[in-house]
């Protein structure tokens with residue numbers, strides 16, 4: 001489990017992470033989203049023990065992570081720009097990982113070669129950006145970490161490889177309760193793997209929720225009535241967004257699906273649809289509701 005309390009970090013006089021609290025349970029995949037410069041990478045680096053916080057605590061499995069070699073050996077951070085020793089081949093990098101990570105699994109390393117299909121004798125710096133990222137995952141997943149911390153992990157990976165990598169991650173989470181923290185700007189990319197989501201803006205959380213709660217709670221309703229519009233139906237639900245397209249009214253409502261169905265159908269609508277929202281739509285409307293300019297948060 002990762003437990004973060006009252007975490008604060010400044011660069012010079014500029015506070016870039018402000019009083020962040022967060023708990024990530026074992027076997028969970030946590031999506032950290034937010035605007036450019038929100039503080040995501042800074043938080044990931046502190047969680048990985050690379051940067052030290054000004055104040056607050058980060059506890060990983062009951063121990064502080066900073067300067068804790070035992071804990072660090074169970075955690076792997078893949079940065080947005082992966083780093084390799086210059087002129088090292090994949091094989092030489094694997095040798096380095098083998099010596100540092102006690103749970104290194106050679107059998108898995110060999111097996112994953114058939115998935116990534118890269119030559120282990122090639123120098124990593126001669127690979128393309130996407131291929132280098134594949135090497136990062138290949139090495140990280142062979143090291144069998146308890147914690148995998150990922151900064152923009154799918155950037156540069158083609159669709160097929162992205163799917164393979166996601167499956168490998170999900171597999172490790174399901175089979176051995178690996179805990180994952182992912183930072184991304186792309187909600188569509190992480191919608192299918194994260195179980196918790198946090199949105200960071202200017203170093204502070206503006207939203208932090210379980211994904212299922214978000215999805216079961218917000219609905220898109222399209223409805224048209226013959227005659228007067230029964231305004232009162234919608235007063236009982238929280239309306240996040242409302243617009244009219246011709247005779248059809250569009251509502252984004254927070255509330256129980258069965259109650260919404262029941263209340264609207266009782267008024268015999270001419271047209272009625274209750275549609276699911278994508279994670280991206282949910283965030284757009286949630287953020288609109290609390291007054292944030294969503295275009296600054298999602299790119």
Ligand SMILES: Nc1ncnc2c1ncn2[C@@H]1O[C@H](COP(=O)(O)OP(=O)(O)OP(=O)(O)O)[C@@H](O)[C@H]1O
Pocket residue numbers: 011016034035036037038039040041042043
């Ligand atoms: N080494 C540094 N020295 C000074 N300021 C820094 C340093 N690293 C980051 N910052 C500042 O800290 C803030 C948070 O940066 P961070 O990289 O954590 O944001 P981010 O959410 O990961 O952004 P992005 O989505 O653009 O990658 C930014 O204002 C950035 O300019």
